Amino acid sequence: MGDENDDACTPQVTGTAPMTPKLSRTQSDMSGLGSVQRRRVLTHSSKRALFSSPESALDSDSKRARSLTDESGRRRKPTAFQEAIADSESNSFKENELPPALVPSVMINRSLSSPGPSTPLHAYTPLLPLIKSSKHPDLNVISPSTVEKLLDGTYNDVLHTFHLIDCRFQHEFLGGTLRGARSLALPQHVEAAFFQPQALRASTRTALILFCEFSAERAPKMARHIRNLDRRIHADVYPTLHYPEVYVIDGGYKHCFESVNHDVCLSPAAAYVPMNHPDHVDACKMELSGLRSSWKQLRSTPFSKRHANKWC
Incomplete structure (x- = not known):
């Protein structure tokens, strides 16, 4: 009795909505789920690519041509969209060939300040013989024997002139140096000597030859600074x-002092005073501190500001 009352009170819901089939844990047939799978939507271009044929391409071309003519047979002016489509289809490029708009500017002209066709770059060959250096592969390194030939005049026909730059501290320089060398231990001293307007009027065949005690730190760093500033x-x-x-001289002043002819290469009564000589400890500390401060100031102040009043 109770069951009949429950059936009478409970509304019966009927409908035609598809029911999701139930699968057991061991059932792998997914055929009944076909009605609930997502359909793949193909775009117009995808459908056209799938079902197009050479004949349909010809038909589309003829349709495009008819669309550009009116009923009287006169040609109508194409719309901007039609012109863009026609241009994109007519501009065909060879394989691995870039359109003009996509060609890198470096292939057209290396420098905007020098208009015209770019000229091929050739590897520069230094005028003096070099030796290989594992410590400084980016620098031009010469042997003490080449320095000796420079001082005895062997390369007078090759170079216009040359300058020997001693990057050591003052107590080292006063103890002895190469003949004709200038003491330029700070980067500001080198800039004042070789990068002022009057100095830049010299010949480009002027060689700058740098050295320190071992040509390990001070001279190579100064040589790179000269090159970067010149660039x-x-x-x-x-x-x-x-x-x-x-x-840069290989091995520095120490190597020259031990291997070259003193009468030809060294200043009169020249000796070899190391940087850390016990008699010059305080002077070494003071000059080392000044050198570090100079490089720090150099990084914080542009060259144009450091020499603004000298370039006027």
Whole structure:
């Protein structure tokens, strides 16, 4: 009795909505789920690519041609969209060939400041013989024997002139140096000597030859500074340099003192005073501190501001 009352009170819901089939844990047939799978939507271009044929392509071309003519047979002006489609289809490029708009500017012209076709760059060959250096592969390194030939005049026909730059501290320089060398231990001293307007009027065949005690730190760092500054000044005419001949002596002053002819290469009564000589400890500390401060100031102040009043 109770069951009949429950059936009478409970509304019976009927409908035709598809019911999701139930699968057992061991059942793998998914055929009954076909009605609930997501359909793959193909775009118009995808459908066209799947079912197009050469004949349909010809038909589309004829339809496009008819769309550009009116009923009287006169040609109508194409719309901007139709012109864009026609241009994109007519512009065909060879394999691995870039359209003009996509060609890198470096392939057209290396420098905006030098209009015209770019000229091929050739590897520069230094005028003096070099030796291989594992410590400084980016620098031009020469042997003490080459320095001896420079001082005895062997390379007078090769170079216009050369400058020997002693990057050691003052107590080292006063103890003895190469004949004709200049004491330029700070980067500001080198800039004042070789990068002022009057100095830049010199010949480009002027060689700058740098050395310190071992040519391990001070001279190589100064040589790189000279090259970087020269690059910045002549950035608009790359790869032109005013001082292409920048060299570092292998082994520094110590190697020269031990291997070259003193009468030809060294100053009168020259000796060899190490940087850390016990008699010059305080002087060494003071000059080392000054050198570090100079490089720090150099990084914080641009070259144009350091020499603004000298370039006027």
